[in-house]
Amino acid sequence: MTSPQAHSTYEHEFARSVEDPEGFWREAAQDIGWVRPPQRILDDTRAPFYRWFADGELNVSWNALDRHVEAGRGSQDAIIFDSAMTGQRRRISYSELLDEVSRFADVLRRHGAARGHRVIIYMPMIPEAVVAMLACARIGAVHSVIFGGFAAPELAARIDDARPNLVITASGGIEPSGPIAYLPILRRALSLASNGKQGTVQAVIVKERAEVPGNAIGLDSVAGEGWLDWNSEIAQSQPAAPVAVSASDPLYVLYTSGTTGRPKGVVRDSGGYAVALAWSMRNVYGIDAGDVWWTASDVGWVVGHSYIVYGPLIVGATTVLYEGKPVGTPDAAAFWRVIERYRVQALFTAPTAIRAIRRTDPELELLGGIDVSSLEAVFLAGEHLDTETYHWLAEALSVPVVDHWWQTETGWPIVGNPRGLGLLEVKPGSATVPIPGFQVEVVDGRASRCEAGTAGNIVVKLPLPPGALISLWSGEERFKEAYLDAFPGYYSTGDGGMIDEDGYVFILGRTDDVINVAGHRLSTGQLEDTVLTHPSIAEAAVIGVRDSLKGERPCAFVTLKAGLETSDDAALRDQVVDLVRNTIGPVASFKDLFVVPRLPKTRSGKVLRKTLREIANGDGLTVPATLDDSDVLQALQAAVTTNTKAVSR
Incomplete structure (x- = not known):
């Protein structure tokens, strides 16, 4: 049962966020280091294209790295890398990560990347992927991470849309079925893309992996430049200082999964995103400096951007970077061993991962003898959490299991159980309540509000809070058409659901997943x-x-x-x-x-x-x-x- 204090705290914070959003987010922005603190919190002069902290300047890489080192915590683990695929394990301190990032930022700069330029990152789950992301942020370049192993035509479509100056890749990734060579895929994508060999790409930088050997260097030239070796380039580099950018400057472009035809590139700003992630790490997830946090996802998805890389590093936590699967690498106890090995305090994964474990080890026999006592909570998102899986996991681990719901477009949770504010009563099947900042409503096809308990279209009243998408890379008109036109004054989530009489939100799935029988x-x-x-x-x-x-x-x-x-x-x-x-x-x-x-x-x-x-x-x-x-x-x-x-x- 929820405590009266937790419910009161949540209601107070939610009310502040909707009644005085500028005051609420002005206060939250104090947790971020600014080069020039914002004076205007919300710019609504071009509604519905809102901007948060538009006159502020900052550097997200500095917020994720330098300030923790300057505060005397450089020896703390920033990243713990654990590869179930290779057996490799590595701890990287904040000081070490800062050195690698600043040196790779110099590599990017020497090969033509600068503020506003795009960089495609096509890499597996290895520390260099995180280094590349943070190095782009350090010089103000806009990164676009594309999941390693994506097919060449899909990769080519994203290259055409983003028009990158550089591509960062690795010789390959490793799946349980064996290694996947990335370079032939990338070569074909560049030959298919109009912005490849004859376009904007000036160079390709390749991180060789011993497990995926190949002719990474000496491949066909790209726009007059050779394919460059990561290690050789780092050896010639000097640490690059962070570049101040506008809070409204894009941090990254992330293409939504499953896109066909012309891809939709979600544009994330720098300042609003940093503020939202710092607030959510502490208030939604209950994670702060020094805590050990593990998001079992991939940097190619929004969860990886927000809660493997930027969120935990901005608040100074230790983030686990895992290359492996919940089962089969080598068995269904892989997650439990990672939790034991690094004393993980909170895990974030998808319901599918838990169902895979349950399918393989329904009685959790493999959990016996593994110490997971450090675990304080499990967060699940990405798809519908069925009640059977919820009860099975909660009973097995005896820790809070928190279902929450959000989207690539929003960048952080829309609905959840805010652990940092005090956990509320759980209603299995519900993602709990709207997170402060998100005014969630359910409307019918005519945009009229539905009564409590009545299913309809889930929408969020504008303006969206900081951290949500500010546009699509292809332009504001497409953004408006895709998300704002259906219900004027609201952001259309594309999901259906209902809100009960207690304000709990139930997500019933995508509106096109409703069957009409x-x-x-x-x-x-x-x-x-x-x-x-x-x-x-x-x-x-x-x-x-x-x-x-x-x-x-x-x-x-x-x-x-x-x-x-x-x-x-x-x-x-x-x-x-x-x-x-x-x-x-x-x-x-x-x-x-x-x-x-x-x-x-x-x-x-x-x-x-x-x-x-x-x-x-x-x-x-x-x-x-x-x-x-x-x-x-x-x-x-x-x-x-x-x-x-x-x-x-």
């Missing part, structure tokens, strides 16, 4: 929650497939827990049908179930429901650039095509 609107998230209550099922993805009579009908793809495989899929289907009928009702018209070995997921762990719909409907399959394992598609197509693992009545 004979006129009845059903949430795929609610259906998945029900399917997952079956004791044999580890993961579930429910989609809508075409139905000649009802328009759509729900169809479930499921995986089973280890040791609970069944040859009687018909019996399993009947049991799940009864579960859905008893929980949601016959109106769901649920009757289709596919048992599959794995679900198709992005590298960040999200299930690719569009891909499942294409397979189930027999449409032409488009292999997404974000797919983690292409082999899984063959198994899925075989299951649907041959009907050997499908049962339907």
Whole structure:
């Protein structure tokens, strides 16, 4: 149960943030070091294109590194690198990281990068990826991190959109299936991109990895420059001083996952983002200087930007950088060993990671003998957290399990349980309450507010708080069309949900994940929650497939827990049908179930429901650039095509 004090603290802070947003964020901005402190907190002269702290100047790299060293904490670990793929482990202090970043900033500067220029970072989960990001911030260059291993056409599209001066890469990444050479992918992307060899790219800097050897150096020239070796360039460098930039200057451009056609580049500013991350680390996550924090994600995604790199370093915490998976590297105890090894105090990961552990080790036998007593909380985000997974993890670890919800576009949580302000009562299935700064509402298609408990479109009243996107790289008009036009005066999240009478927000999924069955609107998230209550099922993805009579009908793809495989899929289907009928009702018209070995997921762990719909409907399959394992598609197509693992009545 929540304490009256925690609830009072939250209500007080939320009220301050919406009644006096300028005063609220002026105070929060004092936690950031400014070259020129902002005098005007909110610039609304070009609404709906708002700017925070626009007349302020700062350097984000200085805030993440120099000020901690200057405060006498240079010997503290800034990054703990742990690679389950190679066995390599490395601790990097704030002083050491500052030296590496400032020297690589000089490398960037010597090869033509300057304030406002773009730099593509195409790297695996290694410390050099973080160094490259912070080095860009140090000289005012705008970085765009693209997940290592992205297909060449997708990489080329992002190069064309960002028009970078430099590309930073590594010889390759390592997956459980083996090494992935990046350089052939990058070479092809540059040949496809109009801004590659004949465009803006002046040089490619390559970090060789011993585990992925290859001809990294001496490749074909790019726009008249050779491919440069990271280590050789660092050896010739001198530390570069931080460059003051405007708070409104872009820090990075991040392309949304799963984009087809022309990519959408989310533009993040420097000042508002730094302020928001400092505030959220302390007040949402309860993490401050000296704490050990682990975000099990990737720097290619927004979670990695905000809570592997910038957030923890800005507040002076120690951040764990992990190259590995929750299972299979080598087993389902990988996460628990990392927590024990580094005395991790809080973990942030995706529900998919926890479901993968649960599927492989449902009784948590591998947790026995591993000391995770340092762990104080687990934060889950990125997709729907089903109640079964929530209860399983909370009971297993005996620590608060905090579901929260946000987006690439917002950069930090919209809805959550603010641990730093005092944890509130948990309602499984709800991401809890709006975070101070976000005025969340639920509206119908005509932008009228829905009553408590009524599902609709989740929107956020403008202006968005600091840290949210300020535009799209392709321009303000596209930004307005994509997010602001649907509900004037609001930011459209594209998600559906409801707010109950206590103000708790329930996310029901993307608005295009609502199934219309004979006129009845059903949430795929609610259906998945029900399917997952079956004791044999580890993961579930429910989609809508075409139905000649009802328009759509729900169809479930499921995986089973280890040791609970069944040859009687018909019996399993009947049991799940009864579960859905008893929980949601016959109106769901649920009757289709596919048992599959794995679900198709992005590298960040999200299930690719569009891909499942294409397979189930027999449409032409488009292999997404974000797919983690292409082999899984063959198994899925075989299951649907041959009907050997499908049962339907």
